Every structure is written in structure tokens, then in C-alpha cells.
């Protein structure tokens with residue numbers, strides 16, 4: 414069938430700069446460029462280009478420019494380029510359109526409509542360069558009461574298991590299999606160096622990397638890939654995955670091409686077979702069922718680890734979260750509509766779920782109203798781009814944030830959204846040995862640690878500007894937030910005043 418798809422990207426090569434080194438030919442896993450020996454020229458097949466910019470970055474003479482194609486279709490307010498393209502693709506394939514990365518639709522990003530306060534005359538600001546500033550965060554259920562014995566000068570509390578992180582930023586669930594071994598190792602090493610945690614996602618945890626055991630959240634998803642006693646007991650936190658922001662209500666699918674021998678060993682499935690995670694956890698159909706699994710995992714881990722439950726941000730997230738806490742969850746993780754993915758049906762990613770800002774505000778409010786907020790920590794994910802987004806989330810009620818796309822971008826990802834193909838020219842979302850060795854775990858780790866360090870410094874500056882010297886004092890303190898350009902109903906859900914009030 415003749416394809417009616419026009420190329421998405423335009424490739425411009427400045428011939429006066431091109432030295433025919435063929436770097437671009439080797440760098441593109443999508444076979445966009447080829448060298449014509451007879452004519453000593455480099456030709457490009459624009460229809461293969463995904464706009465990942467790898468060739469342009471690696472070209473030694475900066476001869477390449479990759480930019481979105483400016484198609485000559487008649488402008489149509491109803492039919493965007495994306496609508497055309499997707500329907501043409503579907504007419505040719507008859508299948509579901511897959512995509513990778515997070516939702517790129519122009520839903521309101523509330524972080525960009527919330528501003529922070531700063532001290533001026535009273536309650537003076539604090540200079541973080543001269544005074545201590547605390548970002549340390551403890552995850553897990555808080556003790557019911559703390560008693561002080563003035564005679565012996567001792568504090569007594571029945572402490573539930575908690576995990577300390579140096580910064581309120583965690584590497585979110587990125588499964589080995591969806592991302593390469595080198596990318597996964599880089600995340601683990603960075604988590605260790607930055608004093609934070611890395612989530613296994615649903616892909617298991619290679620045995621040789623269990624040395625990072627005090628830095629890992631081990632996920633127990635519907636496919637139960639790689640889950641055994643050693644896996645659970647090696648982790649700091651165990652997480653039950655109910656839903657994911659990029660694909661609420663549906664399961665996961667790692668194509669057989671990405672199930673290499675190492676991935677198959679880690680996931681405990683045959684090599685080359687599709688790894689299918691069912692949409693529901695087949696043993697959970699009620700809050701009581703969830704409670705049974707939570708306590709089964711607590712039992713299996715000797716009541717020594719907090720148990721987290723992860724859901725996608727959907728309508729009624731607050732009521733669902735309340736049920737999760739009452740079922741025994743020590744941490745609730747909420748993944749919003751802009752949460753990333755290795756592969757998801759595009760129609761689901763772009764249309765299902767709600768922004769995490771609204772879910773977070775309503776969950777924190779509900780748990781406070783019910784007097785159970787101290788029984789669980791709240792982790793949020795779904796489109797965090799910088800330290801400003803993070804500090805606003807904490808003021809809105811989060812204990813810490815999970816970052817996924819930002820971590821990939823720090824490692825080199827250009828959000829080309831082709832993770833589901835198994836071809837990632839940056840060596841991140843691939844199991845192809847030729848491509849994955851492009852990512853040096855040491856360099857990737859350094860970039861991740863630098864990102865966390867830079868964000869931590871910025872968060873300290875912003876905290877100091879508010880006259881606060883510990884992140885704990887900002888948590889859920891919405892008085893420090895104001896809305897700009899928001900409707901009254903949005904301010905009400907967020908629980909903040911409009912700017913100027």
C-alpha cells in the first residue's frame with residue numbers, strides 16, 4: 414500500500430560543511446542517512462527521521478539542521494497536523510497507535526499558574542550559603558504519638574518503618590527492559606550518590622545490582638515480573654502498582670524484541686516473548702483485597718519496610734487514596750496525566766486521567782480532613798520539569814516527587830517519543846547492544862547527580878527566600894502559594910488564594 418504519510422521532519426545538510434565522515438549514517442538507528450559511494454554524497458530519507466537530533470548533535474561540523482516539516486495542507490481549525498497524521502497511520506496499519514514519553518497536549522500546567530511567596534520586612538529571609546538548610550525527608554507512616562520522659566531525658570515513640578532521603582526527589586519507575594541496562598545502572602548509582610531512591614518499575618531488578626539495596630523501591634505490578642522474596646527483602650520500600658499516569662486503567666506491554674536474555678532472566682520470562690502486564694492486579698477487586706496484598710507484603714518483609722501503593726491520577730483520586738491509607742498503605746504514589754511511559758496507546762495517554770496538581774491538592778486535603786494524613790506519605794509524579802515545580806508540589810502537600818522524563822532528559826533524551834520502538838539513538842530506551850553502549854553509566858550518573866544538586870541548591874534558595882530553613886515546614890503550607898490566571902473552581906480545588914489576596 415502506498416503510504417500517504419508525509420515526513421514529520423525536514424533535514425537540511427549544509428554541503429559546504431559536510432566532510433562525508435558518515436557519523437550521521439552510523440548514529441541513526443532509524444536508517445535515515447546513507448552514504449552514496451558513487452556520488453560521494455550523503456542522502457537522507459526524511460520519512461524515517463523521528464527528530465531525536467542525535468545526528469545533528471554528533472555531526473562534527475554542525476552541518477545538519479533537523480526541524481519540523483512545514484506541510485502545505487490547507488489550514489483547518491478542526492483537523493490539526495496530528496489528527497491527519499494519526500488517521501493516515503491508522504488507515505495504513507489498522508492498529509492501535511502507540512507512543513512513548515508523557516502527554517504533550519496543551520492541558521493546563523498548574524505549576525505555571527502558581528507563584529511562591531518571599532519574605533520582605535517581617536520574618537526575614539535566610540541565606541542558605543551561611544545557615545543550615547534541611548531538605549531531608551522521611552517516607553512512611555508517622556508514629557501515632559511521641560512521649561517524652563523528662564527524668565531520663567528520652568523520647569519514646571512506636572516508630573513504623575521509615576526511609577530517609579536527603580532530597581525530596583526520587584527517580585520514578587523506569588523498568589529494566591523499557592530502558593537499557595546502562596541507563597538503569599546510572600539511575601541506581603545516581604540515587605546512591607544523591608542519597609535518594611530509584612524505583613525498579615515492573616521489570617524486576619538484576620541480581621548483580623542488588624548492592625544498591627538501600628536505595629531501591631521494588632515494584633510489585635500485575636505481571637509480578639522478577640518478584641520473589643529476595644527481590645522484596647532487598648528493597649527499602651515495596652510498591653504495589655495499581656495504575657500509571659500515562660495509561661490509567663490498562664496494562665503494560667513490553668514487545669518481545671526488547672526481551673533480551675538478560676531482561677528475560679530479570680523478569681523471569683522466556684527470552685523474546687512479549688511481557689504482558691494485565692490491566693488489573695488479578696487478586697485486587699476491592700479495598701479489602703488491596704489490604705490483603707499490603708499485609709502479605711508486610712509479612713513477607715517482616716514489617717520492616719514501608720509499603721507504597723501507586724495509582725494514576727483519576728477522578729475521585731481523593732476517595733481512592735483515603736481507602737488506600739485505611740487499607741494499610743504507608744505511602745501513596747500518584748501519577749498524573751503528564752506521566753511518562755515506555756509505550757502506551759496514544760489515545761489513552763492523551764485523553765485519560767487528570768493533572769497531578771489537582772489530584773495532589775484534593776488527596777492531601779481529604780486525608781487532612783479525615784485526620785489520617787500522618788498515616789501515609791504522598792509521592793507525586795507527572796511532568797516535573799524543574800525545582801520550581803517541585804517546591805510548589807511540596808507546598809501543595811507532597812512529601813516528595815517522582816521524576817521520570819526529567820531524569821531521561823538529564824541523561825540525553827530529547828523526548829522524541831519513540832521509546833516504544835526499541836530504537837533509542839541516545840542508548841536509553843533500547844536493548845540493542847550497539848545503541849545501548851552509547852550511554853556511559855558513569856557520565857549519565859554524573860549528569861543525574863548534577864541535576865539533583867542544582868535543583869537542591871535552587872530549592873534551598875527559594876526556601877530561604879520564604880524565611881524557611883527546613884522543607885518539612887513548607888509541606889502542605891499552601892499559604893505560601895498564590896494562583897495567577899486561574900478560574901475560581903481551580904483555586905478552590907488547589908486550596909490556594911488568587912494573587913493579590
Ligand code: SF4
Nearest residue numbers: 431432434435437472
Ligand atoms: S555527520 Fe555531518 S559532516 Fe558527517 S557526513 Fe553527516 S552531515 Fe556530513
Ligand code: SF4
Nearest residue numbers: 826827829830832837
Ligand atoms: S528515551 Fe530515547 S526513544 Fe525515548 S523519547 Fe528519549 S530519546 Fe526518544
